Amino acid sequence: MTKAAVLGTGSWGTTFGMILAEAGTRTTLWGRRAEIVHAIDRDHENPDYLPGLRLPENLRATTDPAEAMAGADFVVLAVPAQTLRANLAAWKPFLPPEAVLVSLMKGIELGTTKRMSEVIVEVAEVPPGRVAVVSGPNLVGELAQRQPAAAVVACSDTMVADRFQEACHLPWFRTYTNPDVVGVELGGAVKNVIALAVGVAVGMGLGDNLRATLMTRGLAEISRLGAALGADQHTFAGLAGMGDLIATCTSPLSRNRTFGENLGRGMTMAEVVAATKQTAEGVKSCESVLDLAAKHDVEMPITEVVVGVVHDGMTPAEAAMLLMSRTPKPERYGV
Ligand SMILES: NC(=O)C1=CN([C@@H]2O[C@H](COP(=O)(O)OP(=O)(O)OC[C@H]3O[C@@H](n4cnc5c(N)ncnc54)[C@H](O)[C@@H]3O)[C@@H](O)[C@H]2O)C=CC1
Numbered sequence: 001m002t003k004a005a006v007l008g009t010g011s012w013g014t015t016f017g018m019i020l021a022e023a024g025t026r027t028t029l030w031g032r033r034a035e036i037v038h039a040i041d042r043d044h045e046n047p048d049y050l051p052g053l054r055l056p057e058n059l060r061a062t063t064d065p066a067e068a069m070a071g072a073d074f075v076v077l078a079v080p081a082q083t084l085r086a087n088l089a090a091w092k093p094f095l096p097p098e099a100v101l102v103s104l105m106k107g108i109e110l111g112t113t114k115r116m117s118e119v120i121v122e123v124a125e126v127p128p129g130r131v132a133v134v135s136g137p138n139l140v141g142e143l144a145q146r147q148p149a150a151a152v153v154a155c156s157d158t159m160v161a162d163r164f165q166e167a168c169h170l171p172w173f174r175t176y177t178n179p180d181v182v183g184v185e186l187g188g189a190v191k192n193v194i195a196l197a198v199g200v201a202v203g204m205g206l207g208d209n210l211r212a213t214l215m216t217r218g219l220a221e222i223s224r225l226g227a228a229l230g231a232d233q234h235t236f237a238g239l240a241g242m243g244d245l246i247a248t249c250t251s252p253l254s255r256n257r258t259f260g261e262n263l264g265r266g267m268t269m270a271e272v273v274a275a276t277k278q279t280a281e282g283v284k285s286c287e288s289v290l291d292l293a294a295k296h297d298v299e300m301p302i303t304e305v306v307v308g309v310v311h312d313g314m315t316p317a318e319a320a321m322l323l324m325s326r327t328p329k330p331e332r333y334g335v
């Protein structure tokens with residue numbers, strides 16, 4: 001029987017653990033907080049992150065990373081992106097020698113501007129073909145109710161992608177494989193930044209034309225960065241590109257969009273941070289995305305104003321004015 005460890009008992013780690021367990025994969029979650037781990041293991045619930053959700057009885061949980069990973073074919077990583085490096089360094093001694101590492105995370109590392117799979121290859125010292133990425137329009141609030149959804153399993157080794165696809169495939173959770181790891185990861189990380197921008201616009205009371213414009217021009221930014229990094233442009237028209245962008249930018253369930261909406265309504269950054277209980281990856285990753293773009297000489301004007309509003313005291317009105325007063329140019333440039 002295939003065995004998986006999921007490291008992280010937040011909303012996505014727990015829900016993905018449920019998906020794996022229901023798909024017939026023997027799954028153990030690792031969490032750092034004993035009370036959550038006990039609630040999952042003993043009472044089959046995670047009241048902090050997923051109140052009301054009944055978890056499968058065969059989904060186990062432990063605070064011991066060695067126990068979680070013992071004999072695992074797949075080690076699934078579901079902690080906040082900026083904590084991955086330190087966590088993985090601590091977990092490295094317990095990684096089974098042949099295990100495939102799977103990233104669920106949607107962020108770019110601050111300082112290094114590395115994608116999550118690059119951090120995994122570097123810290124775990126495994127070849128890229130043993131690292132897979134799962135991404136797509138996967139709002140946990142819906143998946144936890146087992147509402148139908150789809151995602152992409154990306155890995156440069158197509159046989160590894162096929163194996164993981166089988167390990168997490170369910171009648172209500174459909175996965176597609178894709179060898180384009182770069183494109184799939186960029187789609188997931190940058191759409192969070194665009195969702196912040198859309199949220200700000202919604203919070204300001206601006207309308208659907210602007211929302212559609214930000215999403216479309218946001219996709220142009222993702223595509224330009226992807227072209228510079230060697231991604232396959234088709235990926236951005238797929239689930240991990242346009243699909244996730246639509247879900248995150250249009251759903252009130254999105255934490256990134258909600259974060260932006262609160263800023264657009266006039267709340268201060270400190271107030272919004274205090275009101276946000278879960279990880280909104282775009283808040284940190286907007287800076288690393290912009291740094292990555294600068295390294296590759298790629299223009300990302302929406303990302304630039306998101307960094308301005310979130311980190312540099314720019315007002316939402318100034319951000320809107322800056323974007324609308326840019327020099328007129330052809331719709332397609334720089335790709
Ligand atoms: N929730 C969602 O709808 C989706 C989330 N994702 C991605 O999955 C990743 C994880 O997000 P969520 O589970 O949603 O976040 P979350 O905020 O619900 O949970 C984060 C988990 O990480 C733990 N954690 C926080 N700091 C830590 C540290 N320093 N060391 C170890 N553990 C730590 C928390 O205790 C919690 O268990 C993010 O990159 C996110 O973008 C991807 C798809 C869907």
Ligand SMILES: O=C(CO)COP(=O)(O)O
Binds near residue numbers: 106138192255257
């Ligand atoms: O990645 C997600 C949906 O695919 C979740 O988006 P938020 O992190 O904005 O909630």
